[in-house]
Structure formats: C-alpha cells, structure tokens
Amino acid sequence: MSDIIRRDPRAEWIARNRLHPLHAAMQPAQHSWMGPNGIIRKNLHGIGFIGPNGIKRIDRSGAQQGGAVKRSATVEVQLPLHQVSAPAFYISVVPDMVGGRLSSHDRDLLGLAHQLAGSDGAVLAVVFGEHKENAFATAGVDRLLVLEGEEFSGYAPEQRIQGLRAVDNQFNPRHWLLPDSRSGGGELGRRFAAALGERPATRVWQVKDQECIGRAGAGLQDLARPVARLILASAECAEPVSETRHEALPVELSTPVARSLSRIEDLGAVAVDPAAIPMAEAEFIFSGGNGVKDWELFHRTAAALGATEGASRVAVDDGFMARDRQVGASGTWVTARVYVAVGISGAIQHLQGIGACDKVVAINLDPGCDMIKRADLSVIGESAEILQALIAAVEAYRNEAKRDAA
Numbered sequence: 001m002s003d004i005i006r007r008d009p010r011a012e013w014i015a016r017n018r019l020h021p022l023h024a025a026m027q028p029a030q031h032s033w034m035g036p037n038g039i040i041r042k043n044l045h046g047i048g049f050i051g052p053n054g055i056k057r058i059d060r061s062g063a064q065q066g067g068a069v070k071r072s073a074t075v076e077v078q079l080p081l082h083q084v085s086a087p088a089f090y091i092s093v094v095p096d097m098v099g100g101r102l103s104s105h106d107r108d109l110l111g112l113a114h115q116l117a118g119s120d121g122a123v124l125a126v127v128f129g130e131h132k133e134n135a136f137a138t139a140g141v142d143r144l145l146v147l148e149g150e151e152f153s154g155y156a157p158e159q160r161i162q163g164l165r166a167v168d169n170q171f172n173p174r175h176w177l178l179p180d181s182r183s184g185g186g187e188l189g190r191r192f193a194a195a196l197g198e199r200p201a202t203r204v205w206q207v208k209d210q211e212c213i214g215r216a217g218a219g220l221q222d223l224a225r226p227v228a229r230l231i232l233a234s235a236e237c238a239e240p241v242s243e244t245r246h247e248a249l250p251v252e253l254s255t256p257v258a259r260s261l262s263r264i265e266d267l268g269a270v271a272v273d274p275a276a277i278p279m280a281e282a283e284f285i286f287s288g289g290n291g292v293k294d295w296e297l298f299h300r301t302a303a304a305l306g307a308t309e310g311a312s313r314v315a316v317d318d319g320f321m322a323r324d325r326q327v328g329a330s331g332t333w334v335t336a337r338v339y340v341a342v343g344i345s346g347a348i349q350h351l352q353g354i355g356a357c358d359k360v361v362a363i364n365l366d367p368g369c370d371m372i373k374r375a376d377l378s379v380i381g382e383s384a385e386i387l388q389a390l391i392a393a394v395e396a397y398r399n400e401a402k403r404d405a406a
Contacts, residue, residue: 009376010242020243022079082244084142087122092173093141094164095125096183098283100132102139103337104358105179105235110140112207112231112238113177117142121174123246126167128152128160136248140241143251151259154266157188161195163257168196170254180204180232189232201228205237235335235356274308279325279332282308285357287327290314291343291364294384298342301387304394310334312344328353343383346371363387 015026091113095106122142179185193200201212216223286302287310311321329349339357362375
C-alpha cells in the first residue's frame with residue numbers, strides 16, 4: 001500500500017457545503033474546545049473507544065488528539081443507494097464515451113435522464129464496444145447494456161443504428177437521450193431519428209415544465225417545444241448525479257443485432273498537427289506558465305505527448321507564446337479532456353478558463369498554490385526534471401509498443 005496521501009476533492013467539497021445532506025457525517029469529531037472563559041473543555045463521552053469485549057476504553061496514547069496516528073486525508077463517502085426493482089419505463093442514454101470513459105457532457109446527460117425518470121423510471125445506458133469506465137453507479141446508471149463486437153468498433157453509424165433499433169424494440173424507452181456533440185452523438189442521434197421517423201429536439205439545454213428548450217438562430221435565440229421522444233442535449237443541460245449511487249445492473253438483448261451491409265468504410269484516424277487545432281476544440285492541452293524556465297524543453301515535451309500548446313497570461317505577456325495560445329477568462333475558454341498546467345500558479349481568470357476541463361494535472365513547486373488545489377493530479381517538483389522524465393517515459397512506452405508490434 002502506498003504511503004502517498006491522496007486528496008478527495010469531492011469529500012472536501014461536501015465538508016465545506018453545509019447544505020449537503022452528508023455534511024454532518026464529514027465533520028471530524030470534536031473532543032475539546034475553548035470555553036467562553038478561556039478554559040479548555042473536553043468531551044468526556046467522546047474520548048475513548050469500544051474494546052473487543054464491548055467495554056469502553058480510554059485512549060491515553062494521544063492518538064485521538066493526533067499525537068501518535070497520522071490522520072487520513074481522505075474520507076470514504078457512502079452515498080445512499082437508489083434502486084428501481086421494477087421500472088415502469090426506461091430513459092435510454094447513449095453516451096459518447098470518448099476514450100472509453102464518461103465525459104462531463106455524458107454525465108450532464110445522465111443527470112437530465114435522472115430528472116426525466118423520476119422515482120418510477122430507470123436510466124438505461126447503451127454503450128458500444130469495450131470501455132474503461134467503472135463509475136457508472138455514481139453517474140446515475142440504473143441499467144447498463146453493452147453492445148460488444150467488432151461490427152460496432154470504429155466509425156460504424158449504420159451498424160450502431162441497428163443496435164439502437166434492437167434496444168428500442170425490446171425496452172421501448174419513453175425517451176432517448178444523446179449528446180449533441182461533435183464526438184459522434186450529434187450525427188448518431190440524427191441518423192437514429194431518421195430511422196425511427198421521429199423529429200428530434202436538438203441543442204437542448206434545459207427540460208422544464210414538459211418543454212424542451214434548445215438553442216436556435218445561431219445560438220442567439222431559444223426554441224421551446226413539447227418534450228420529444230428523442231432529445232439531443234447540449235453540455236450543461238442538467239446537473240450531474242452526485243448525491244446518490246445507482247445499481248448499474250447489466251442487461252442484455254434477447255435477440256442478436258442484425259448485421260447491416262455497411263456503405264461506409266472506416267479508414268482510421270487521420271493524423272492532425274496539434275498546433276493546428278484551435279484551443280477551444282483541443283482535447284489535450286499542455287500549458288506553460290511563469291514557472292517554466294526552459295521553453296525549448298517545454299516544446300519538446302508537448303511534441304512528444306502530441307498535445308496542443310497553451311499558456312498563461314504571464315507567459316504570453318513575456319513573449320514566450322502567441323496571444324492566441326492564452327488560456328483563461330481573458331484568453332480562450334477551453335474544454336479539454338486533459339489539461340496539464342506546468343508552472344502555473346492558478347490565477348482566478350485562468351481557473352475560470354479551465355473550469356470545463358475533465359481532468360487537470362498540475363506540475364508546480366508550490367504545493368499550496370491554487371492550481372494544485374484545483375488539480376485532479378499534482379506533481380510537486382522542478383518542472384525541468386519532471387518534463388525530462390516524462391519524455392523518457394513516453395519514448396520508452398513507444399519503443400516497447402514497436403517491439404510488441406514487430
């Protein structure tokens with residue numbers, strides 16, 4: 001077991017939020033406090049522990065006061081279980097699953113499905129091919145249907161439509177929800193709507209009072225219409241599920257999916273220069289700040305990782321990066337799946353600009369800076385040494401992959 005103390009940002013957020021139902025459970029037990037007259041008071045009922053024979057013992061080692069035992073930095077949160085044993089209906093969700101994991105857009109979509117399902121319905125997630133996700137339960141999935149097979153891998157919209165039609169015939173969902181994204185959900189949803197003969201509600205950002213409200217007029221107007229059976233929702237269409245855990249029970253189709261004669265040939269991914277990707281569309285951003293001293297090494301690391309380069313305002317003002325590479329409220333708001341911040345302390349404008357990023361990795365010398373607090377993974381140390389080790393690790397991984405392929 002590693003001795004590294006790992007933070008749980010969600011548990012820390014619950015401990016700060018007094019309105020959260022689990023707030024009281026996250027508070028440490030108070031054994032002593034300062035009285036109004038300046039005298040230290042002790043809670044005699046709170047000191048001690050229950051022994052193996054059921055007798056309360058007094059702990060005189062000082063461990064309960066933090067003297068002998070290190071306190072864990074993380075607290076395991078057990079969310080209440082939401083069960084739907086006999087669903088009255090289903091709300092089907094087809095997440096993008098970019099990289100085999102649920103994105104923030106997918107989680108927003110599951111939150112919207114949970115609203116439509118209420119207490120009687122169940123959320124059915126339909127996933128194509130293999131995945132790496134292990135948090136379907138906390139994301140709000142009641143039933144999980146995985147359609148495996150080589151025919152669903154890669155770009156195969158026609159075969160996936162066949163799979164969705166089989167799901168529709170067996171479960172007859174009340175609503176279908178897909179992300180209106182450029183990662184596949186937007187196209188798949190429109191193809192599926194044409195196959196079902198449904199008129200989908202697109203670019204939906206809110207469902208309220210039995211109405212879908214979507215963007216129209218180049219995003220300058222709202223279009224309201226009755227709740228459609230097939231909804232293509234935008235990001236932040238609802239709050240993701242965070243206060244309950246669900247069963248995520250696996251289900252299967254009763255009949256095999258019919259094979260379609262595909263008229264589309266998938267030739268694989270096309271290599272794209274990361275520098276040519278606009279910052280707002282990049283999924284992997286390697287950003288540098290005032291703490292970067294060797295910019296040539298920074299550029300070599302970004303090239304080795306195949307990431308799009310970004311920078312903080314200080315680095316741009318100092319002339320190390322172009323103005324169109326600036327990330328933040330005063331630059332470009334980014335929605336990357338992975339954002340690596342090297343030598344960036346984390347000004348409020350910069351943190352606002354990366355608020356929609358899924359995973360943030362921080363490399364910094366200061367363990368108390370705001371970027372470290374925001375990051376999902378932090379590496380404390382000299383950036384030059386860390387970047388050199390990162391390049392070596394990437395090269396070793398690629399060399400091993402070449403040997404395995406040979």
